[in-house]
Amino acid sequence: MSVETTDVLPLPNKSGQTKLKVRASLISKKFELSQNEKLKELLGIGKNSREIKDFWALRNVNFEVYDGEAIGIVGLNGSGKSTLLNIIDKSLSSTTGELQINGEVSYIAIGAGLKVGLTGRDNIRLKGTMMGMSKKEIEDKMDEIIDFSELGPFIDRPVKDYSSGMRSKLAFSIAVNQDPDILIIDEALSVGDSTFAAKSAKKMFEFRERGKTIFVVSHNAGQIQKWTDKVIWLHYGEVKEYGATKDILPKYQTFITWFNKLSKEQQEQYKLDRRQEQLDYSVEELKQEVIDNSEGEIDSASLEMIDNTIAKSKNKAKLTLTSKIIMSICAVFMVATVFMTAKSGSVDKLNQTKTTKQSKVVKKSQPPKKSSKPSKSQDSSTKKKSSSKATETFDYIVQEGDTLSSIAATYGISTDEIHKLNPHLDPSLITVGMVIKLPKSVEGKATTPESVDNSGQTTTDVPEESANTGQGDFYNPYQPTPPVEMPSPENPAPPTSTPEPSPAAPDPGGSDQGGMEQGGTDQGGDSEPQIPEVPVS
């Protein structure tokens, strides 16, 4: 499958100059099978070949972003938006390709980055320290951050008690006050209340005016339209389109509309086919794409870069394995030392206890000292409990409108954690009634997209768009979207077999899986979305 990337000219900033902020070249990300799954594969006990292949979450991603640009990233659930942003944020490394970043990056996502056991205030301190701020600098900024967050007295409550809206407010307030060069907002403003979203948007515009770069992931077409200059449309790990928001957003919406017209079975088949492409992808295919895209002379520099980055990531993996082995040996050694010390210590203490017992005969009024033995067993039982807690899970039953991100946000965990507990889970195939394993530690800690105002009253968050339009402009990514009618009578009927959308106004994606509501952008204006060519299988 070839990559469709329109040439995009940088927008000149106020001084009429442009400076490269981010350049992604040949970025791919492969999620490998876990060791457990590899072993199963070797023993031939994997369920089927579909399940035991490595998965390419990103494939041959290329783009350039300049200062003062706000980039929207759109795509279905599981299309690779968060994976790409995590690579830009450097919390994830790519399997192939190079990423050039000029500036400091700050990442805001609903459920990520905050330590839920700490209070809001302590999270501000922690983030500040991580950013290299001095204690004084952090305390000087403290009031400003708390004011912006609108959390009032709740700032001294643990984050685990916050609603997702409150978490989002805190994360956004911390990030903007750190004044990063590149701000990444991953659905974080979809859960805030309308006033906060408007205030945050204003802050984002100020940022952009000052030449900062912003990446926004949102399933809300209105937000993407208002906030961004350009859009990257990710589709099953590939950049389907990249260009001016006014050009790309209508194409994406047309695609969503097209997809929504398909039958349930056609939609499922479409998703399975696309996912199979991600399982079948390989470095050889990536190289072939480079060869196919080179005009005239073969781009040997790019091919060399692919080989180099693959070698680097292999070395890294080897290093990780070696360091794991070394760490395991060290851990065994340390446990043995601790055990020996504890044993000799308890003998000493036992002797001491004996002495104390003898002296008790004389000093009867003193409370007896606790012997070291019971406390030791108490200790070990606590340890056992906490270590088993790390792997303990509970079954979550998928509800109407759930997506992987919404479940993660609701429980204040990352989608990565969910993937680790459910290695075969495909977010684009999540269905109502499906059972997903979640960490036991978050059971009963679900938050709702509600915020608590400073007086302690709970208010349901309604993003700005919904309040403004009344015509369903607001799209809640956590609720399934009702099927949307095709925009014009020329619109052909949906195909009866598995479709392959045209590159111009391509494929479908289900709003049930995080698509974008048609009503999110201006309807009925001059910019009527282009009707997709109906794909024939």
Ligand SMILES: Nc1ncnc2c1ncn2[C@@H]1O[C@H](COP(=O)(O)OP(=O)(O)OP(=O)(O)O)[C@@H](O)[C@H]1O
């Ligand atoms: N740690 C992981 N292990 C295995 N697969 C993963 C992992 N993280 C992500 N994936 C897979 O990579 C693909 C891209 O996931 P990603 O979270 O980037 O999508 P997304 O576009 O952000 O989705 P959403 O809109 O639901 O947030 C998905 O198919 C997902 O299953």
